[in-house]
Amino acid sequence: MLVGILKEIKTAENRVSMTPAGVEVMVQNGHGVLVEKQAGAGSGFDDEAYVKAGAEIAETPAEVFGRADMVMHVKEPLPSEYDLIRPGQIVFTYLHLAAAEELTQALIKSDSICIAYETIQKADGSLPLLTPMSEVAGRMAIQQGAKYLEMAQGGQGVLLGGVPGVDPGTVVVIGGGVVGTNAAKMACGLGAKVYILDMNLDRLRYLNDVMPANCVTMMSSPQTLRKLVKEADVVVGAVLLPGAKAPKLVTKEMLKTMKPGSVLVDVAIDQGGCFETSQATTHSEPIFNVDGVVHYCVANMPGAVAKTSTLALTNATLPYALEIANLGWERALKENQEIRLGANVIKGKVTYNGVAQAFDLDYTPVEEAW
């Protein structure tokens, strides 16, 4: 199979979907790899490194889409790419379709095979291709929260860790999965007062066992949220219902009760966000203000630390990309339950229920899609 590695085009997205080390493994397995010129530059890999690993360099995205059997991105295809996707081509990347109707329609029209990193799921419910980027984004959420609490950034002027004799700040983390746990760990390490909320009692038991004493676990409910957001200096949105739109947990009314200059970091924005007032932002304009509360809603947070993120992401994606390339998409979907759950749109049919529900589209089980 010829695998195409596209250059990312989302604002300030510096990651790349395959490293030269990954190319070498693909080539050893008998596949060709076509890498778009400068695709690895933001992650510290020049074209020469890819050529040494056995790749061919393509001058344009059109060449990659035009020749490759499977195209790989990090982020979702953007409008300039929609018409380049070929019928029957495999598109393997983050898609987050439940929050992206126009993209969903474009992929339906493209007649391609769209496998989303974020819904590939193991039998234990974990999301192996989302996890590494959730680790990055969770850790970054506290860096961003701490930064935007500074007055020069529009914040209220609170140091999250406090100092001897002065109260630390309060961080409320909604969702105790991978993002939430990593955010809470970082906030605890800084010395903040941390609350972490989840709906899953077993998860709260686990967190209660492993987190330091400055982390309090709470069952998530509107009542608890109403109380905690009033006290919060930073709120991190970290919930997920896999493949579906995020629930709006912090309402406009709750926002009005928050301290001016407090900060919301909505990591769940790629699934639509869990604050009612969230709108996706980019690294070039990461924040906006509603009712005096700073909102940070960047949908590709890990792109800002690409040298870490590219390695973490490709460690996880490569074995799946290799399996799809080795087996072809039909066998990969039939034989590998984890990859089958990644199938979101197959030849014009929506094969992920959360996506179909989000836009009131017909849902077709993967087995019936071809």
Ligand SMILES: NC(=O)C1=CN([C@@H]2O[C@H](COP(=O)(O)OP(=O)(O)OC[C@H]3O[C@@H](n4cnc5c(N)ncnc54)[C@H](O)[C@@H]3O)[C@@H](O)[C@H]2O)C=CC1
């Ligand atoms: N903005 C960005 O750059 C990035 C965004 N993400 C996004 O962050 C979100 C979270 O991802 P993960 O932590 O990996 O998911 P996860 O599945 O590990 O954790 C989600 C947690 O939310 C909990 N939850 C569900 N409903 C809840 C509710 N009503 N109240 C409280 N908790 C609730 C679940 O029980 C689960 O523990 C996803 O939307 C993911 O796509 C991940 C990486 C980067």
Ligand SMILES: CC(=O)C(=O)O
């Ligand atoms: C998970 C995701 O959307 C990202 O890493 O950008």
Ligand SMILES: [Mg+2]
């Ligand atoms: Mg994202």
